[in-house]
Amino acid sequence: MAHTKKGPLGSGAAPRQACEMSAVTPLNCLLTALPDARRQGKGYRANCPNGHSKAKGSLSFVECADGAVLMHCFACGDTLGVLRTLGLTLADLYPRHLQTCHSRRSLRERRLHYRAVAWSSALTVAAYEASVVLSAAAAIAEGIRLSHEELLRVSVAAERLEDARGVMRG
Numbered sequence: 197m198a199h200t201k202k203g204p205l206g207s208g209a210a211p212r213q214a215c216e217m218s219a220v221t222p223l224n225c226l227l228t229a230l231p232d233a234r235r236q237g238k239g240y241r242a243n244c245p246n247g248h249s250k251a252k253g254s255l256s257f258v259e260c261a262d263g264a265v266l267m268h269c270f271a272c273g274d275t276l277g278v279l280r281t282l283g284l285t286l287a288d289l290y291p292r293h294l295q296t297c298h299s300r301r302s303l304r305e306r307r308l309h310y311r312a313v314a315w316s317s318a319l320t321v322a323a324y325e326a327s328v329v330l331s332a333a334a335a336i337a338e339g340i341r342l343s344h345e346e347l348l349r350v351s352v353a354a355e356r357l358e359d360a361r362g363v364m365r366g
């Protein structure tokens with residue numbers, strides 16, 4: 197990966213400049229990982245790296261006022277899968293400066309906040325994917341035979357639930 201993932205965590209006194217703002221913003225991180233990205237309106241469009249047939253220009257992302265990046269693929273909708281392909285995690289969509297700050301106490305507070313945001317995203321994914329599994333189970337209970345595509349979707353759900361677990365383990 198071109199960007200540096202680790203800040204000066206646990207190294208005692210961080211240089212003062214590092215407290216202001218990390219040079220690597222989530223947007224820069226994504227733009228580095230997606231060299232074909234181009235501006236469109238307020239955000240960007242890129243080819244989805246997730247390996248599906250409608251990948252051309254399907255990945256959309258935009259930087260929010262707080263520096264976080266909202267990302268969505270209009271073809272696969274698989275944000276976690278896209279991130280995994282790029283070697284990133286949900287946490288990389290949130291500003292790094294949350295991890296570099298003056299006192300140890302506020303560092304701990306910011307880490308908790310940052311983790312809470314990542315957990316919240318993971319829970320949203322988990323709740324949605326659980327509903328996919330539930331509807332498949334309901335169909336089976338009704339004696340409906342799932343199609344090959346539906347079975348694949350259930351296995352994607354299992355994969356995303358595993359990803360969400362990974363995010364929550366930190």
Ligand SMILES: [Zn+2]
Nearest residue numbers: 244246269272
């Ligand atoms: Zn996609």
